[in-house]
């Protein structure tokens with residue numbers, strides 16, 4: 147089991163044991179248990195995945211390092227995404243956005259929007275009234291704004307500098323929230339996910355798209371060679387930044403994927419959570435409702 151997910155289930159088991167020892171009826175403790183886990187998750191706990199940083203030698207926080215890293219590769223980010231994924235990332239994004247088709251959201255927040263690919267694709271697929279994209283990297287946002295202007299989408303999409311750990315919107319503001327390849331980079335994963343829940347309207351839906359590790363024999367070996375050799379070297383060649391693509395591999399390895407991620411969503415109070423692995427498990431879609 148991944149570390150983040152196992153910490154949450156350990157907490158859950160420890161609380162169940164305590165409740166049993168005190169002989170408290172189960173029916174009266176369910177809400178209490180959830181609230182204790184929620185409190186610990188969002189205030190005190192630092193999970194293993196939160197500590198994976200681009201450079202262990204840096205004195206900067208994860209947020210500062212991540213923002214600086216994306217600022218430095220922003221100009222090459224879209225090209226490298228298409229090149230390294232062979233274009234399949236566009237299909238992954240479409241598939242993730244389509245999870246919102248039934249909901250027909252009018253107001254969408256795209257967290258860790260980067261160069262706004264998901265925000266732009268969402269206008270085509272979902273036809274919302276307004277999409278707000280937030281990100282901590284001004285370099286990525288600048289590229290996104292240029293793309294939005296070129297496509298004449300300024301009246302629908304607005305990009306703002308903003309952190310997932312302290313979203314500057316009122317409670318119950320959005321019908322849907324999307325996060326593509328962003329949650330792995332959050333300095334405080336649980337805080338970000340609970341902030342997203344706060345700004346979602348009741349009945350609103352969160353869609354997360356994130357890399358995961360393939361489990362099929364043979365594919366795993368190929369994937370490891372690709373992540374350890376191909377991606378860092380191609381990244382270095384085109385963006386002069388090997389660290390960014392080494393960090394990509396490390397952060398995927400430590401990330402609480404699959405059931406561990408939906409368990410975190412469940413414990414934060416999301417309902418109807420599910421996980422959909424894509425392309426032999428290289429990528430996964432996670433959803434939850436408020």
Ligand SMILES: C[S@@+](CC[C@H](N)C(=O)[O-])C[C@H]1O[C@@H](n2cnc3c(N)ncnc32)[C@H](O)[C@@H]1O
Pocket residue numbers: 209212213216257258259260261262263264280281282283286308309310311325326327328331332333338
């Ligand atoms: C891999 S990029 C993904 C960008 C875009 N969503 C996409 O699909 O291409 C990750 C983005 O997450 C942003 N990010 C990391 N931590 C963040 C945080 N705490 N709040 C908002 N954005 C964050 C980074 O600046 C970066 O632009």
